[in-house]
Amino acid sequence: MTGNGVLLVIGSGLRYYREYLVTSIHRRARAAGLGLVLLNNLKPTWQRPYFDEIVLADVFDPAVMIAEAREVAARERIVGLMCWDEPLVLTAGELAAEFGVPGLGLAGVHGCRDKHRTRDLLTAAGLRQPGYAMTPDPAEARQAAAAIGFPVVVKPRALGASIGVVLARDESEFDAAFAVALAASEVDQGVYGAKVIVEGYADGPEISVDGAVHKGEYSPMFLARKESGEPPYFEEVGHVVDAADPLLADEELACTLARAHRALGIEDGITHSEVRLTANGPVVIEINGRVGGDLIPLLGRIATGIDSGEVLFDVVTGNRPDVTPVKRSVAGIRFGLPSADCVVRSVTVPEAVEGLVTASPMVGPGTTLRLPPGGYLARHSFVVCEADDVPTCRRRLAETSAMVEVDADPIGPPAPDAAFEMPAGLLDTDA
The missing domain is CATH 3.40.50.20 (Rossmann fold)
Known part of the structure; x- marks a missing residue:
């Protein structure tokens, strides 16, 4: 070749x-x-x-x-x-x-993929972490939740995209939350499947940071402010990346992320870290051993000029990447979700709107969209907008996403024993 x-x-x-x-x-x-x-x-x-x-x-x-x-x-x-x-x-x-x-390394890739191991290693390194426990047994999980203290988050050990992640505000909500997380975890056939983690809820705004690691040295690239859907679920419905975000200069956040990457033993690669900004300081929720999803790397390129594809090429070929911003802008994405379970007939997105970078339907006619807990990633479309400042970007996202037109037929709830559904169009099925 x-x-x-x-x-x-x-x-x-x-x-x-x-x-x-x-x-x-x-x-x-x-x-x-x-x-x-x-x-x-x-x-x-x-x-x-x-x-x-x-x-x-x-x-x-x-x-x-x-x-x-x-x-x-x-x-x-x-x-x-x-x-x-x-x-x-x-x-x-x-x-x-x-x-x-070059790669994450065996310690690094297992430290990222196994959320329970992540908690163990970060706690051992002295980083601020919520209380946590892992068990497939509902009774043991209930006891762990009481010991940790409500509210708690229940989630699968190794899934992504907030699938099966549920907030239980008190004991009355716990059993249902545990059942949802366990059902989601059983879909994962990997070595970390069929396990559920119960952990204390870290209250505060959630952000994500995409960063590059070269020979163990961590360098943040760009930061996204996350917008989540309605509780008790944590589905991500939008992100905004500001090249001038003041958190990029926050020494405590930078130190926390660098220490966390060292604790997990990550060697080379790009990571996507999710962090809660609590009243007591930043808390690492998880570190994923890959570039961010939800087109966050595209937002980063639009806002900062940093090209995640080029950075990834450098780190996997053993070269130190250049993560210097060359642009100062704001970019955001908003996903369109139905208000109730439905079967889509058609989706039409706007084309020529001020600040609109790109927009696209995400599903075709006949796609079933189910909201949690019956389904996840029930997205019918997305819009990406750019602006000179965050308020303008958020306004453009709201106005542009409101222009998306969806023709759909409502459907009833899934059977009580049915496995949750994700639209096939969102699962690497371009064929």
Whole structure:
């Protein structure tokens, strides 16, 4: 393919969520004389122009992923490996260690993926953490919640996107919250599946920070202010990235994140850290061993000029990345959700609106959207806007998202014993 070696990418993700990353990675790979090989679970469509080879395989089966990756390694010299799909990060990180290329490291990838281990390591490092316990048993979980003190958050051990994460404000709400989290956790067939964590609720605004790690040295890139849906669930409905956010200069936050990354043993990569700003200071909720979801890296590029695709290329090829902002703007995203469970007929998004960067439907006709706890990620559309300041950006997001038109038929609740649903269009199914 090329004498300089290849970059192995595991899982492309959806076009509107990840193509902007792939475009930058492709450009840098070509400039460096590197080939690009993709392991993906679906027949290629939009991915074709970017990759020299696409291997079709069930990457959600760790044994299959490992076997296919080893086949690539047997005939090509792999000089870097990257993955940004949460369910695939653990096995991809283990493969990077096996191949001897830069990655999160075995300690780092397990520290990120296993939320219980995250709590253990951060607590041992002396970082501020809520009380927590892990058990699959409802009675033990109820006792743990009482010992921790209400309100508590109940969540799966290793899922992402706030799936199955529920707030229980008091004992009367706990059993239902635990049942939702346990049902969600059982969908995860990985080594950390079917386990539930109970932890104290860290009260305060929630933010996320995307950062780069090079040889263990952590550097924040950009910060997003998160907007969540109605309690008791924590579904993310929007984010705003301000290149001039004052929290970027907050020494306590920066120190907390650097210490947390060292405690988890993260070596090389991009991470997406979620933090609560409590009255007592920042509390790390979790650190994900990948770039942020929800188009946050795109918002970061629009607001700061920092290209996460280029940064990721640098760290996985063993080079120190440049994370210096070259732009000062504000960018935000707002997702459209139905007010009740429904089957979508059509979605129409605005096209020419002041400040609108991009907008797109996220589902096609016939898609069932269910709100928690019957379903998650019930998004029918998104809008991305840019402005010179945060208030203007938020106003444009509100006005533009109100222009989205959805034609849908209401449906009844799912059966009591039904597994929760996620729209197929949101699960890497571009085919």
